[in-house]
Amino acid sequence: MTMLTRALLGATALCACGFAAAAQETTTLTIATVNNGDMIRMQGLADAFTEANPNIELEWVTLEENVLRQNVTTDIATNGGQYDVITIGTYEVPIWGRQNWLVPLNDLPAEYDVDDLLPPIRAGLSVDDTLYAVPFYGESSFVMYRKDLAEAAGVTIPEQPTWDEIKAAAAAMNDPDAGIHGICLRGKAGWGENMAFLTTMANSYGARWFDENWQPQFDSPEWKAAITDYLDLMNNYGPPGASSNGFNENLTLFQQGKCGMWIDATVAGSFVTDPNNSTVADQVGFALAPDAGQGKRANWLWAWSLAIPSSSDAPEEAKQFLAWATSKDYANLVAETEGWANVPPGTRTSLYENPDYVAAAPFAQMTIDSINAADPNQPTRDPVPYTGVQFVAIPEFQGLGTTVGQEFSAALAGQKTADEALAAAQELALQEMTSAGYIQQ
Structure with missing residues (x-):
């Protein structure tokens, strides 16, 4: 073995060790959410996300609605940095977006298909055409x-x-x-x-x-x-x-x-x-x-949505989670495991054009009409x-x-x-x- 070969092998080994060390580094996302059925179901299915993203761990803080609002509002107004992903509604998003308290979400991947979001829901989560939260489910x-x-x-x-x-x-x-x-x-x-x-x-x-x-x-x-x-x-x-x-x-x-x-x-x-x-x-x-x-x-008109506080130290990883939890793929995952009727409603046009969903959900047409x-x-x-x-x-x-x-x-x-x-x-x-x-x- 020549000296050059030994040097190259040594460098390769060092690089491999470096990549291994990097691969072992994980980011923990702390997610504040409400204790309703759809959000609890998301937690049960979140292994699909962590298996696809082994460098990201999820830590859940699940709270009753009034308590969630109080805790999240206090944290974001004081720049506390306690949460990386927060569950907020149509009321907070425009106000907090104008205050620069939320990370803009206009750079989501093309496959996310932002244009598929229902126009009334998307408009309620935007400020000057900039999206500041993505809807987990929408409702009237x-x-x-x-x-x-x-x-x-x-x-x-x-x-x-x-x-x-x-x-x-x-x-x-x-x-x-x-x-x-x-x-x-x-x-x-x-x-x-x-x-x-x-x-x-x-x-x-x-x-x-x-x-x-x-x-x-x-x-x-x-x-x-x-x-x-x-x-x-x-x-x-x-x-x-x-x-x-x-x-x-x-x-x-x-x-x-x-x-x-x-x-x-x-x-x-x-x-x-x-x-x-x-x-x-x-x-x-x-x-x-x-x-x-x-x-x-x-x-009424409402969306429980996921957003990223500006105080988060892991905004890119948080965007990965948001894009997964509110994607068409997540809807398909729920359909496969729980049935089409249990897919989070009120967010995407394509859902109401899906004959499998419409057939399984007797409330679908009344929901979109409302x-x-x-x-x-x-x-x-x-x-x-x-x-x-x-x-x-x-x-x-x-x-x-x-x-x-x-x-x-x-x-x-x-x-x-x-x-x-x-x-x-x-x-x-x-x-x-x-x-x-x-x-x-």
Whole structure:
């Protein structure tokens, strides 16, 4: 062996050792997410990602919705760097994107096919045509109901119901002696819990959070009508302890056969029709969210999305994970392991053009119709100075929405009258908007 050969072999060995050392280096991504069914399913399937990316490890922080929002907001506002991937919604993305708190996502690989994202969902996750989050699932809201109970009660729930028809159906199906409540609605306080539902219900009655001069409108007859009807529905036909019920609690009640109707997120469609988890899977019907004759339905527009905080020290690895978790390949993986009906809905045009999905998901058409019907720029009958359907897209809304939600939750619990809750909401909103400078004294 010549000296040159020995040198070349030695150099090769050193290079191999260097590559081996590099290959052993791993990056840990800390992912903050919400404790709902689709996100938990993603965690169960994440081995497919780590097997394809052995240099990346995943660490999950799974939290209840209100807690997740609080923790993530605190971390990103303080540049804490606790998370590499965060689960956030359509409310936060535009606000945080403008603050440069999120990593832009306009350089995703071509095979990701950004143009396949549903236009209303993509627009809600962009600022000046720059994408700052990718949707894990998108949703609006609709009516889910027990077809067997409706038939037995002699009522018909049309595809485009009014609130009067919903009230009549709730009364007819209500049978507390049998443990069946005519209707289940959100009561848990939170800007993304009871106020998501109540804001859209109010929209359908012609109510609005603020007039064009940012003056609060809780003293309007439209808000009075919406809250009065909400309390009447829940007090007469709702489950006990409803002021503590959010999405997950009502989902459990419906799956257990204890709700005649449930008006909530379209993403619940796959859960209530899943025979492995729902006792009424073969008896569920769907309808658009109700209206009150004002030209607007009580349906919202939302996407639980994945984003990367600017404080992350592993943005490129985080982009790899985002691209995987919200890709067409991930949808196919869910279909192979869980069935097409369980694919995360409301994100891609191609999903609703897929005959396998449409055939497996009886809620598919109602979901896409509801998403397309929501209008963030004109959420209610009269003009408003804000965008957002079930929220007001200003930074102050997160705190204000929750404090107002506490007033209405207290009314549902019997601690206040509707008038008292509305008066308190009006005063809270007036103080906040004045101190924040929206209203000039």
